[in-house]
Amino acid sequence: MAIIIDENTKAIVQGITGYQGSFHAKRMLDYGTNIVGGVTPGKGGMEVHGIPVFNTVKEAVEETSANASVIFVPPAFASDAVFEAVDSGIEVVVCITEGIPVHDELKLYWKVREKNAVLIGPNCPGIISPGKSHLGIMPYEIFKEGSVGIVSRSGTLTYQIAYNLTNFGIGQSTVVGIGGDRIIGSDFIDILKKFEKDDQTEIVVLVGEIGGADEENAAEFIASEMSKPVVGYIAGITAPPGKRMGHAGAIIEGGKGTAESKIKALEKAGVRVGRTPFEVAEIVRDLYKK
Amino acid sequence: MKLYEYQAKEFFSKHGIKIPKSKLATDVNEVEEIAKELGKVVLKSQVLVGGRGKAGGILKAQDVSEAVEKAKELFGKDIKGFRVEKILVEEMLDIEREMYVGITLDRANKGIVIILSSVGGMDIEEIAIKHPDKISKKVVSPVWGLRDYQIRELLYESGMPKEYFKEVSSIIKKLYEIFVKYEAELTEINPLVVTRSGEILAADGRLNIDDNALYRQKEMAERRELAGSKLEIEAEEKGINYVKLDGNIGVIANGAGMSMSTMDLIYLEGGKPANFLDIGGGASAELVETSINLITSDPSVRVVFINIFGGITRCDVVAEGLIKAFNKIKIDIPVVLRLAGTNEEEGKEMIAEFMKSSDVKLYMVDTMEEGAKKAVELSGGV
Numbered sequence: 260m261a262i263i264i265d266e267n268t269k270a271i272v273q274g275i276t277g278y279q280g281s282f283h284a285k286r287m288l289d290y291g292t293n294i295v296g297g298v299t300p301g302k303g304g305m306e307v308h309g310i311p312v313f314n315t316v317k318e319a320v321e322e323t324s325a326n327a328s329v330i331f332v333p334p335a336f337a338s339d340a341v342f343e344a345v346d347s348g349i350e351v352v353v354c355i356t357e358g359i360p361v362h363d364e365l366k367l368y369w370k371v372r373e374k375n376a377v378l379i380g381p382n383c384p385g386i387i388s389p390g391k392s393h394l395g396i397m398p399y400e401i402f403k404e405g406s407v408g409i410v411s412r413s414g415t416l417t418y419q420i421a422y423n424l425t426n427f428g429i430g431q432s433t434v435v436g437i438g439g440d441r442i443i444g445s446d447f448i449d450i451l452k453k454f455e456k457d458d459q460t461e462i463v464v465l466v467g468e469i470g471g472a473d474e475e476n477a478a479e480f481i482a483s484e485m486s487k488p489v490v491g492y493i494a495g496i497t498a499p500p501g502k503r504m505g506h507a508g509a510i511i512e513g514g515k516g517t518a519e520s521k522i523k524a525l526e527k528a529g530v531r532v533g534r535t536p537f538e539v540a541e542i543v544r545d546l547y548k549k
Numbered sequence: 550m551k552l553y554e555y556q557a558k559e560f561f562s563k564h565g566i567k568i569p570k571s572k573l574a575t576d577v578n579e580v581e582e583i584a585k586e587l588g589k590v591v592l593k594s595q596v597l598v599g600g601r602g603k604a605g606g607i608l609k610a611q612d613v614s615e616a617v618e619k620a621k622e623l624f625g626k627d628i629k630g631f632r633v634e635k636i637l638v639e640e641m642l643d644i645e646r647e648m649y650v651g652i653t654l655d656r657a658n659k660g661i662v663i664i665l666s667s668v669g670g671m672d673i674e675e676i677a678i679k680h681p682d683k684i685s686k687k688v689v690s691p692v693w694g695l696r697d698y699q700i701r702e703l704l705y706e707s708g709m710p711k712e713y714f715k716e717v718s719s720i721i722k723k724l725y726e727i728f729v730k731y732e733a734e735l736t737e738i739n740p741l742v743v744t745r746s747g748e749i750l751a752a753d754g755r756l757n758i759d760d761n762a763l764y765r766q767k768e769m770a771e772r773r774e775l776a777g778s779k780l781e782i783e784a785e786e787k788g789i790n791y792v793k794l795d796g797n798i799g800v801i802a803n804g805a806g807m808s809m810s811t812m813d814l815i816y817l818e819g820g821k822p823a824n825f826l827d828i829g830g831g832a833s834a835e836l837v838e839t840s841i842n843l844i845t846s847d848p849s850v851r852v853v854f855i856n857i858f859g860g861i862t863r864c865d866v867v868a869e870g871l872i873k874a875f876n877k878i879k880i881d882i883p884v885v886l887r888l889a890g891t892n893e894e895e896g897k898e899m900i901a902e903f904m905k906s907s908d909v910k911l912y913m914v915d916t917m918e919e920g921a922k923k924a925v926e927l928s929g930g931v
């Protein structure tokens with residue numbers, strides 16, 4: 260098994276005729292992801308990399324019975340694209356778009372929940388179940404099928420840690436980039452719950468950063484609900500308060516959301532926190548040796 | 550974007566929230582004119598930073614000559630790194646009571662949180678510690694909006710005196726309207742004052758708007774003034790995520806997480822980063838070139854550490870930008886470079902070829918941990 264996506268996932272790409280949409284649709288296809296269609300309003304009837312393009316998601320779902328969607332739509336239209344996806348019956352929505360207004364994201368969150376769908380992102384690198392399916396923009400070459408689940412707020416750090424693991428010969432079950440915005444569709448706890456139930460996942464790596472209290476909340480969940488070992492990493496020890504560190508969500512506000520408080524909370528919950536991305540991989544390797 | 554107090558109050562007033570009489574001054578003469586009109590005044594420096602009162606940014610004047618004297622003191626003064634160029638001259642209020650009302654995003658509950666306190670004047674964390682029984686919070690659904698019963702709960706739970714219920718309730722509604730209409734991240738009235746004559750006024754105001762919404766918040770976008778250090782402003786104009794820090798190792802990385810992690814590694818090795826600079830995903834050669842220029846124009850930078858893990862970003866494109874920058878400007882300080890990921894081989898070959906005929910002190914490393922160590926060593930300590 261894997262979580263959220265696997266070999267049975269049938270995906271469409273919203274914004275497939277755009278520069279990023281077209282490029283990454285090709286890469287996902289090359290990886291073996293079952294991409295069955297694309298959507299760009301006004302471009303229905305076209306083909307991109309041999310994939311049919313539809314004008315609406317509704318039409319795409321009717322014609323292809325897709326159950327997942329990856330969104331490469333500019334920020335001003337991305338929120339509408341997510342609404343369209345879930346209202347058309349799509350169950351898993353991965354929204355890559357960065358820069359969506361936060362008031363839109365608030366509404367998105369509740370819309371997706373109302374439809375019992377899963378939203379990954381926005382402002383995320385996507386999700387990969389190595390060897391099965393990839394929805395997003397990850398450099399899939401560095402991943403390897405295995406039993407470590409990764410959930411992360413940062414794209415590049417995810418790559419770095421997965422790369423270190425793969426170099427040790429350790430593969431991954433599913434890797435989820437949940438995104439760097441303040442309001443995201445799925446948080447750490449949503450993903451941890453799924454890893455806990457997944458029979459392929461043996462160890463979970465949680466990659467967090469400054470801002471908000473998601474890591475602290477995750478720590479409570481880990482202490483009370485997780486039977487599988489969790490290894491952590493938190494970026495931003497040296498981040499100054501009040502400054503946004505690249506991600507909309509990475510900001511220490513009112514003295515809250517520091518790396519220190521997150522590391523403390525995780526360690527208290529029994530999570531071993533690596534000080535560097537390399538150390539995270541070493542800890543995982545040691546856990547396997549035991 | 551953060552609005553200045555005078556701008557926030559302009560929007561409050563427009564939506565029917567009463568504010569004290571005040572005018573903005575940009576020089577001492579203007580202060581004098583306004584003080585003649587208002588009498589006893591408070592001079593409030595307009596800087597985009599909290600805690601300006603404690604930092605000496607708010608001064609009281611009993612008459613015109615004192616106002617002039619204080620204005621001379623205030624103009625040009627440095628308040629927590631911000632230079633005072635504008636002063637809001639405001640009538641001095643006869644204050645009976647101070648209260649607090651604030652609205653912000655609630656990340657944990659995915660909603661909008663309204664905070665009301667029947668005492669005010671200090672920051673909200675302090676109120677929460679000192680007067681937990683005077684403060685009340687409600688999470689509002691972004692779908693259903695603010696309900697009247699929630700306002701009633703806020704009023705009762707904050708211990709608000711009954712005689713203020715009607716007016717405060719109307720202020721909460723108006724502030725919520727502003728929060729939603731202008732897509733704010735935060736808006737706050739602190740203090741919300743009751744004067745001895747019984748008027749309730751917003752004596753101070755904050756309004757922060759979501760940058761991502763500025764494309765459709767034209768009224769706000771027009772008022773935008775970039776703030777921060779010179780290099781921070783330059784970076785923002787060019788679309789680079791840059792934050793100035795107080796160390797001496799310049800950091801360039803791709804992705805927010807990677808950039809933060811690189812800073813942290815430097816710190817763990819005993820060094821101090823001079824900045825945070827994220828070139829983002831899929832950076833062009835021009836952006837890389839601009840980033841190098843930006844970092845090296847900071848005189849405190851003694852060594853640069855470039856840490857790239859290419860996914861969407863291509864190492865050969867990064868190499869191209871670096872070479873362009875090295876060819877254009879003379880870089881005397883050492884540069885530590887780590888290139889990994891997409892098109893790593895191509896990028897490394899380009900750099901190796903360039904180094905044959907260049908005297909740039911470039912050190913190639915294989916991992917980010919190794920790079921941080923090398924950079925700290927070359928920086929010669931903190």
